[in-house]
Amino acid sequence: SDIFGEIFGGGRGGRSTVFRGADLRYNLEISLEQAAHGFDTKLRIPAMATCESCKGSGARPGTAPTTCPSCRGAGQVRVSQGPFSIAQTCPRCHGSGSIIPHPCAQCAGSGRIKLQKTLSVKIPSGVDEGDRVRLSGEGEPGVNGGPPGDLYVQVHIKPHPVFTRDHDDLHCEMPVSITSAALGGEIAIPTLDGSAKIRVPAETQSGKTFRLKGKGIKGVRSQAPGDLFCHVVVETPVNLTERQRQILREFDAISQQDSARHNPRAKGWFDKVKEFFES
Structure with missing residues (x-):
């Protein structure tokens, strides 16, 4: 019978099995400027925590869980299947090996409670869409004394009114009046660090691209910042006198x-x- 017990999962120790807590994900929407420069922020998130009233046991203070009488603490019961005896998860204690005669009023016997917690997180400069920041141990608490999971803060970057991002490079349209395009001139353009000036030569056509080296974003794993590409759009005048x-x-x-x-x-x-x- 010992051999069949090993084959069909008849081992004991339901109460001693510990489980790591589940990992959690928090979606954080940020601006392109925040992604470029990095920042510190606080997150207020819903979470599960160990019940302080029962210290995670699930039992009312002053009482304790008792050994399950159906499986005698094994977490499993044997069911006869013809000539064999097969072990199955105990239906009374659901494999924990213990029952709670007097559940904790605070957590209804679960050993965990829902709450809101505030976490500080540092978003590094150069993060891109979909990047994740891991907060170790800030996920759900473990089961039966297991370690907690982690919290992953996933970055989502809001569309920018001026720039589009391509890895570490930035792109923008640069409207140029028909006279400036024909005669040439100096045009001020925005960058993530202020403004810059571009000298537009005479007879510039739509589609001409100007490159400002180092005016892009320095990615998290990059050695140097990318570039800013300004694409000329010659603007036809409207509302003419x-x-x-x-x-x-x-x-x-x-x-x-x-x-x-x-x-x-x-x-x-x-x-x-x-x-x-x-x-």
Whole structure:
């Protein structure tokens, strides 16, 4: 019978089995600036903690759990299956090996209570979407004296009104007026550390990209910060006055006199369209 007991899980020791507490996850939404520079914060989270009234035993103060009479503390009972005797989890104590005749009023016999706790956490600079910060031992408490689990703070970065992030690099659109694009000029652009100026050369086209080295984000595992890429978008003027319209018409008339010189891309495109329809 000892051999079959080993095969079918008939070993004793239901009361002595300890379990590590479950790990928990907390989703934390932060700004891009916070992700870049890092910060300290406090989290108020729901948690399970050992009941102080019964010290985790589940029994009313002044009483104690007693040995389960059905399994005599083994946590398992034997059930006859023909010529065999098979061990199963005790249905009365659910494998714990003990019962609680007088449950603790504070935790209803579970040995644990729900509460809100405040934790301090340091979010390192350079964290990216989905990164996790581990708080050791701040998960759920263990069972039967087992160690607690861990709490993982998972970072989620809110969309930014100006920048998009690509690993350690940042990208942004840079609206440029039609006159600045044509004549050139100096344009102030935002960065995560303030503002910077870019010299836009004359005759700059939409799609032109300017790179500001080191103006991106230094990732958690990076040796140096990434770069900031500014993508030019030449802005067509709107809400024009009649005088402005007149000036633009005059400008267009002058430009048409030598369109291949002033609008080479448009001229080349129209030539290709013309060839397409004539072929």
